[in-house]
Amino acid sequence: MELNDNWTWLDLYNMAKKANEKQSPKCYAIPKTPEGYLFREVIFKDIDYYVDKNEKYAFDTKEFTDALKLLKRIMDEQIEHPDIDLRTVIKPDGEIELDDILFLPIQLFSYDNIVTYNVYFKSINILPVPKGLYTGAKEIWDDYIAINKSTSKKN
Amino acid sequence: MNEKKYTNTKVIVERYDELEYEQYLQRINTELMAGKGPDLIYSYFPFDEYQEKGMLLKLDDMINNDPEFDMTDYDQTIINVYRSKDGFYVMPVSYIVDSFLVNSTLV
Numbered sequence: 001m002e003l004n005d006n007w008t009w010l011d012l013y014n015m016a017k018k019a020n021e022k023q024s025p026k027c028y029a030i031p032k033t034p035e036g037y038l039f040r041e042v043i044f045k046d047i048d049y050y051v052d053k054n055e056k057y058a059f060d061t062k063e064f065t066d067a068l069k070l071l072k073r074i075m076d077e078q079i080e081h082p083d084i085d086l087r088t089v090i091k092p093d094g095e096i097e098l099d100d101i102l103f104l105p106i107q108l109f110s111y112d113n114i115v116t117y118n119v120y121f122k123s124i125n126i127l128p129v130p131k132g133l134y135t136g137a138k139e140i141w142d143d144y145i146a147i148n149k150s151t152s153k154k155n
Numbered sequence: 156m157n158e159k160k161y162t163n164t165k166v167i168v169e170r171y172d173e174l175e176y177e178q179y180l181q182r183i184n185t186e187l188m189a190g191k192g193p194d195l196i197y198s199y200f201p202f203d204e205y206q207e208k209g210m211l212l213k214l215d216d217m218i219n220n221d222p223e224f225d226m227t228d229y230d231q232t233i234i235n236v237y238r239s240k241d242g243f244y245v246m247p248v249s250y251i252v253d254s255f256l257v258n259s260t261l262v
Contacts, residue, residue: 003257019261027261096256104256109249117256125257142233142250146202147212148187151194154212 009042009130010070012103016079019102027100028081029074031089038080042071045139046132067133105129107141169193202237202245211244218243 004011016029046067050058058064074080081101089104090096096117098104106126108114114126128138147154171179176199183200186192187210196205205211218224226234229247237245 003262015262030255098256098258098261100261102258102261104258106254106256107251108254109251125259125262127255127257129253129255139253140233140250141253142247143198144202144237144245144247145195145197146200146205146245147214148192148194148196149210149212150187150190150192151212153194 003125003127005127007127007130008133009074010133012130013070013074013079016102017077025100026078027102029079029102030105031081031101032083032085033080033105038071038074041129042074042132043067045137046134048137049132049134063134070133103127171198197248203239206239206241206244213242213244214246215242 012029016027019027050061050064052058084101086105089098089101096104106113106117108126117126131137171182174182180200183192183196187196187205188208196211202211218226230250233247233250237243237247
């Protein structure tokens with residue numbers, strides 16, 4: 001299968017389907033994810049496409065129903081593993097056992113993270129999380145710091 | 156590092172691990188509203204609300220007058236999220252990127 005860092009959730013779905021044409025027993029695209037994860041990734045990530053700045057909605061469009069249908073297919077056809085979740089895949093000592101799972105959602109803090117994954121996982125490949133169907137929107141989680149205006153140590 | 160550079164400075168880290176997020180927010184809110192609280196606030200907090208209420212120190216002058224600090228060293232996409240019309244009050248210090256590890260034995 002050809003990997004592409006510009007991939008979408010539709011590509012991931014198709015990849016899982018293709019893998020299962022030859023694979024026996026069944027393999028899964030991703031581990032079991034927390035409730036709401038798939039909705040956030042497949043639908044909500046493209047919210048800027050469905051709702052514009054003037055609050056005009058596009059929820060009655062073919063694009064939106066196509067996205068919902070894709071989400072339904074992903075859920076109904078067990079693209080994600082029914083039992084094994086992220087905590088099960090990543091062992092307490094950091095070792096990863098993917099077995100019959102094609103992709104593992106991870107969060108990268110730094111390049112050092114990639115090295116760490118490489119210790120436990122041979123032939124490492126890391127891709128950006130798949131895009132929604134219509135935008136390239138990405139979620140970034142960050143920590144931030146500010147100074148209390150009342151501090152006596154401004155200097 | 157700060158204590159090594161500024162030898163007369165003692166940094167005290169006050170953690171709020173024992174509090175639920177709502178309790179932590181309430182405590183920080185109360186402290187800041189009373190003109191008290193920690194000198195530095197680090198973690199998740201409603202920075203836009205604090206900025207609007209004048210609880211945070213504007214960083215622009217400090218940044219511009221510090222020859223060791225170069226804003227272009229940082230990811231501008233992330234930095235610009237925190238840049239308001241009024242100035243710069245919050246500094247992002249780390250961020251996480253969602254990614255997918257590929258099982259190369261199957262794919």
